[in-house]
Amino acid sequence: MxxxxxxxxxxxxxxxxxxxxxxxxxxxxxxxxxxxxxxxxxxxxxxxxxxxxxxxxxxxxxxxxxxxxxxxxxxxxxxxxxxxxxxxxxxxxxxxxxxxxxxxxxxxxxxxxxxxxxxxxxxxxxxxxxxxxxxxxxxxxxxxxxxxxxxxxxxxxxxxxxxxxxxxxxxxxxxxxxxxxxxxxxxxxxxxxxTVSLPPSTTAYTGMDAITQLIESYISRKAAPIPKALCRQGLQLAIPALAAAVANGSLREPREAMAHAALLSGMALANSGLGFAHGVAAALGVTCQVPHGLACALLLPVALRVNREVSRTPLAELESLFNPASIGDPLAADQFIDRIDRLCREVQIPARLRDVGVRQDQLPILVQGSRGNSMSCNPRDVSDEELQERLERLW
Ligand SMILES: [Zn+2]
CATH class of the missing domain: 3.40.50.1970 (Rossmann fold)
Structure with a gap:
């Protein structure tokens, strides 16, 4: 080590x-x-x-x-x-x-x-x-x-x-x-x-940002032991708490869970870096003025699919936190991705780039703008052609 x-x-x-x-x-x-x-x-x-x-x-x-x-x-x-x-x-x-x-x-x-x-x-x-x-x-x-x-x-x-x-x-x-x-x-x-005065949409977007950070740090090329432990704890708290924090912002327990998970996500990403979702989110912010948390939330499901094959083991580890029966199941990583899809729907994250005001002719600009520090930590390289195609499908 x-x-x-x-x-x-x-x-x-x-x-x-x-x-x-x-x-x-x-x-x-x-x-x-x-x-x-x-x-x-x-x-x-x-x-x-x-x-x-x-x-x-x-x-x-x-x-x-x-x-x-x-x-x-x-x-x-x-x-x-x-x-x-x-x-x-x-x-x-x-x-x-x-x-x-x-x-x-x-x-x-x-x-x-x-x-x-x-x-x-x-x-x-x-x-x-x-x-x-x-x-x-x-x-x-x-x-x-x-x-x-x-x-x-x-x-x-x-x-x-x-x-x-x-x-x-x-x-x-x-x-x-x-x-x-x-x-x-x-x-x-x-x-x-x-955080009790945050409106539901801000709670959902910022909460999904924390969850995206915890997952991207966990599967990052630079993932390291201490941050990985923090990511597991953060996700165990945040994934079950987010919908409750969105639905009733004055409940103390979900607010505590989300605040702690967000802190852990920062400690993790500062040491392990991020990945695909954050790489493209930066471009969405610059080119289309999409707020950071919303951009990350919209991109997280596709980021998981992009990395599904190379990150099967860590994604299966994350699924086991919620579903111990999934240990050893070859589809555990897919089950984790389904879990994130359900969460995005539950907290009403838009599913398509056009839903957040992106025009189709902006996709090539997004591809060029996605090549920052975050993308360099993604667990595998994504070519411009593949990125363009993924964004087309998400549009
Ligand atoms: Zn972020």
């Missing part, structure tokens, strides 16, 4: 435990930059509660409300410039409260606050920039997810899109990562109570 494993230094998980933010953050710094992306949590007073907790613990608080959309280059640069003018030091701590987009934006800002060798985040992005690296430790980051899905609270990358301006023909659209082992949040506070 031979592996390296990264994870957040401290994880605090539990219903209502956001109340401990001030005490925990006081161990990390004296000044808090609070980056919040949830208007719902602002309206229902949660952000004020969290700021008060920081105040009470003696921290100076500076608020940065941000858009909840998936972050673009200009969003990162604007936030970084605002933080750099405050002369950040190691006694500052960045606190991110929101979904994966907000946490990614905060991760990028915390990293670029201390890495001043570039003017724009674009210069650091994989595959598009001039290869600048994060070499100085970022400001300490506390991540408090308000959704249960992306696992961004436990990952070492931030997904950043090109500026989206249809009027500017010079923009080459992309969605790429700013990535460094140094970017994993220092402290994660997962309070599942924050």
């Amino acid at each position: 031979n592996y390296t494993y990264f994870s957040p230094r401290q994880i605090v998980f539990g219903w209502g435990r956001r109340s401990e933010l001030g005490t925990l953050a006081a161990n990390l710094g004296r000044r808090a930059f609070v980056i919040s992306g949830s208007r719902t949590l602002e309206r229902n007073g949660v952000i004020d509660q969290l700021v008060k907790s920081l105040d009470d613990a003696g921290l100076d608080v500076l608020g940065f409300p941000v858009d909840s959309r998936e972050p673009e280059v200009r969003d990162v640069n604007q936030l970084v410039n605002a933080i750099r003018t405050l002369d950040p030091t190691t006694s500052d701590v960045v606190i991110a409260i929101g979904g994966g987009s907000t946490i990614d934006l905060a991760k990028a800002a915390a990293a670029l606050a201390t890495n001043r060798q570039g003017e724009s985040v674009e210069e650091f992005l994989e595959g598009v920039g001039r290869g600048l690296q994060i070499t100085v430790p970022p400001l300490d980051l506390v991540a408090i997810p308000s959704t249960a899905g992306t696992g961004a609270e436990a990952t070492k990358n931030a997904v950043i899109s090109s500026n989206n301006d249809p009027a500017d023909a010079n923009i080459r659209p992309y969605k790429k990562s700013l990535r460094s082992d140094l970017m994993i949040p220092r402290l994660v506070i997962v309070d599942p109570e924050l």
Whole structure:
């Protein structure tokens, strides 16, 4: 066995435990930059509660409300410039409260606050920039997810899109990562109570994102022992809980199960990578503006069929978690794929690309846009011709 494993230094998980933010953050710094992306949590007073907790613990608080959309280059640069003018030091701590987009934006800002060798985040992005690296430790980051899905609270990358301006023909659209082992949040506070206000569709899409991440990490080319154990536990919790969380968002147990599974999915993907569904989901986001979780959910069944033959053993292992009688059954992997199909129908995931606004003439662009870091971890190579054909059938 031979592996390296990264994870957040401290994880605090539990219903209502956001109340401990001030005490925990006081161990990390004296000044808090609070980056919040949830208007719902602002309206229902949660952000004020969290700021008060920081105040009470003696921290100076500076608020940065941000858009909840998936972050673009200009969003990162604007936030970084605002933080750099405050002369950040190691006694500052960045606190991110929101979904994966907000946490990614905060991760990028915390990293670029201390890495001043570039003017724009674009210069650091994989595959598009001039290869600048994060070499100085970022400001300490506390991540408090308000959704249960992306696992961004436990990952070492931030997904950043090109500026989206249809009027500017010079923009080459992309969605790429700013990535460094140094970017994993220092402290994660997962309070599942924050997710009770999510509407059913967001619960379904983000939950399917977590499930996709757990499965793709499990069958990835880079799958490793610790993440595999986390994936098994995450799937055992999430697959039975998702429909209940969608149907009745205020139930505590399904919300806890989904929040924990999402955290585990982030810890898994940060170490094992992803695959086909995430590769194509990035292209769907860039070309057709399909939200990340919805894109992953729609692509998961086809991703499983693409990998069915090479991943029979791990997929059968996953089926055995739910159906011990399947052990030794040559069709166990197929039964797992059927299980995922049923779950997608139950939580009303659209079945076709056209259902989410994709035009048939966009399929070749999707093929070209799918070749990122995620696709390189898929358990087998998928040619452009095969990918085109799979997308045609899914359209
Ligand atoms: Zn994802």
